[in-house]
Amino acid sequence: MEKNHQKLLESLLNDNSFNNWAVKNNKNDIRFWNQWVLDHPEAIETVDLAKSIILGIPFEEKEIDPHKVDHALQKVLNSIENRKTEPTKRVSFGPKKIFWQLGIAATVLILIGCLFFLTRNTEVIHKTGYGEIIELKLQDGTLVTLNGNSQISYDKKNSRDITLKGDAYFKVKPIPATNTKFWVNTEDLRVEVYGTQFHVNTRDEKTNVLLDEGSVHLLLENGGFMKMAPGEFVSFAKEQNTLTHEKVDSTLPYSTWKESTYIFNNIGLKEVMKYVEQTYGIPFEFIDKELTKKTISGGIPNHDLNICLSAIEKSTGTRIVLKDKKLLIIKEN
């Protein structure tokens, strides 16, 4: 009897149709097992037990605050980085030498202290890892959204003159009283603004600027100077000395991002995947070449690789698979 019970229990637990009945999933299964229970009254205990094991206990899993997780991740990444560069040499102190060594150590500490004091925090750096987006409020009230794999730096005394590597969106706080300008410096150009919203991207050995609101001046590294009006797009590459200046409208393809969303207007899938590569650091490959012709219009969430990819998959009808350190783009079957 006990052995039969055991056997039945196991087969019930492993039976898909029985599992469906337990969670009230499939009409046919429900009908079948309702009848089965009626026909096997001797098995009722076993059936009940199997059912309660399948249903289990409805626990509510506690999720840790994502900010806390990000913070912990940064700590771990830093410590991995430090261990890479840390010298492993160890110096052993003899008992006689210890006093004057301590003396030297103290002097060095004091010197370092002075240096630290003199140069303390003159430069502020904000840096994001792959796939990380941060929103910053600078001292003057300007808001910066820094995309993944990007960095801004500025002198502590002047947060209105910053240097950008990567991809960022700016909402510059105007200071009408003094008309103080705000500058964004890149390898290729210098953006001069009063108060406005714009997007700067320095990937691919060129700098793209897309102006949303207000007006900006650009001082190009080749000495050129130009004014931009809202809705205009400028791309300048110092190395090749190439310049594009055009008005963005609904027929023109362009891409930008705001509030952890990429906004694409009629952008080819290849270009879109380039964005993904630059933000998350994973290269891509088109298995089906004709898929490169697909275009995307609309917003794609950008704060999480998986969500980002599935949004791209849905809007282009493709499949994107992570394999051998590459994102493979294939046709949806």
Add this chain to the structure above:
Amino acid sequence: MEISSEKAVWDFFVGGDLNAFSTLFKHYYSPLYNYGIRISNNPDITEDCLQDFFVYLYEHRSSLGHVRQVKAYLFVSYRRALVKTLQKQHLMRSLEETDTVFLFSQEEIRIGETFSTQRAKTLEAILNQLSPREREVIYLKYYSNLKNPEITEVMNISYQSVLNTLQKAFAKLRSRLETAAIREVLKK
């Protein structure tokens, strides 16, 4: 994470990709923390040990060998590291000899059709009367959503004994819940 993409992320990570490492970290930080806190009952140790564990994992990625079940692997390795730390600090002799592990609280039970607040309270008491081992099986299966084969790997017990433990635990749960329900009725 789906199994196939998880495997890919894992392979990436073993290859030294910090991006894949970050993905694994973000995905498993919560589940592992929740698991650890139930072993140590100490948030600071749980957190420190978990972060050290991830650093260790990264540094020893090339000698990890073949990992078939990523989730189970992470659970079992972290469990081992945490118990070692607790032993070193004389906070635990062994997991088997500790009664205060895997305790549940009623706030973690979803109140709904099947469980009223009253019933959740009763269930909490009954769950905590089970043996620590039974509680761990229940925890891994229903809280962390591990499959039976994964539980065997984490707890280093046979498939049969996972089944037996579940069976025993639920037989107890059912009879005690019934007794409690009858008592409730009699009180009224």
